[in-house]
Amino acid sequence: MARKFQKEFLDRCRSIQAKRPRTVIEHILKHGHISTEELKTIYGYNHPPRAVRDVREHGIPIETYRISGSDGRKIAAYRFGDVSKKEFRKLSGRTGFSKKIKDALVEKYGCKCFIYLEALDAHELQIDHRVPYEVGGEGKEPTPDDFMLLSGSANRAKSWSCEHCENWQKLKRKEICLSCYWAFPEDNSHVAMRQVRRVDLIWQNKEVKQYEKLRSDAQVSGQTIPEFVKNLIEKALKR
Numbered sequence: 001m002a003r004k005f006q007k008e009f010l011d012r013c014r015s016i017q018a019k020r021p022r023t024v025i026e027h028i029l030k031h032g033h034i035s036t037e038e039l040k041t042i043y044g045y046n047h048p049p050r051a052v053r054d055v056r057e058h059g060i061p062i063e064t065y066r067i068s069g070s071d072g073r074k075i076a077a078y079r080f081g082d083v084s085k086k087e088f089r090k091l092s093g094r095t096g097f098s099k100k101i102k103d104a105l106v107e108k109y110g111c112k113c114f115i116y117l118e119a120l121d122a123h124e125l126q127i128d129h130r131v132p133y134e135v136g137g138e139g140k141e142p143t144p145d146d147f148m149l150l151s152g153s154a155n156r157a158k159s160w161s162c163e164h165c166e167n168w169q170k171l172k173r174k175e176i177c178l179s180c181y182w183a184f185p186e187d188n189s190h191v192a193m194r195q196v197r198r199v200d201l202i203w204q205n206k207e208v209k210q211y212e213k214l215r216s217d218a219q220v221s222g223q224t225i226p227e228f229v230k231n232l233i234e235k236a237l238k239r
Contacts, residue, residue, distance in 0.1 A: 165192035
């Protein structure tokens with residue numbers, strides 16, 4: 001059953017114009033909650049936590065709990081938390097500040113994704129916290145060094161990995177995030193607390209010919225491309 005809310009909170013909700021968080025907010029206002037099943041089947045959001053995170057990042061408190069889905073299994077559902085709290089100053093809601101951050105990052109690092117090193121137009125790059133707000137909190141006034149530029153696919157991959165990390169869910173230790181691949185892909189000691197090492201490679205424009213050659217050679221050798229590339233690196237390191 002939908003709750004009644006004070007005008008101040010409703011005004012805050014109505015001020016959010018971005019489609020995805022607004023969709024989630026309007027559904028909760030009408031029905032009292034929204035489930036992962038509803039986010040997928042009604043609205044077509046294949047990554048429900050990302051849609052809910054959008055709401056949180058606009059300063060709307062959301063809490064997660066469990067309900068039974070249509071098949072009887074337990075699934076996640078979301079409802080408003082303590083509406084007297086404003087959890088987060090949404091970066092994209094501060095347009096001037098957001099532009100300054102992006103411009104500073106582009107000037108320092110170039111117009112590329114920090115994870116995949118893929119060259120993209122500026123409007124295709126998204127600003128994301130190196131340390132998720134859910135772990136690092138608001139803290140001091142943010143600077144460009146607290147953020148990174150990501151492609152849409154890299155941002156989704158980071159979100160999924162972070163949200164399934166024990167540090168996100170329980171520990172909330174900023175130093176763990178600071179040594180993670182998703183915060184500093186160029187210098188890290190773990191990936192979401194897993195003792196693995198990761199490199200993401202993109203072949204772009206003229207480099208595509210190199211990739212096609214690698215794929216052809218990998219097929220001839222009966223290996224997948226990742227296996228073939230790792231063997232090439234191993235041979236190079238032994239020289």
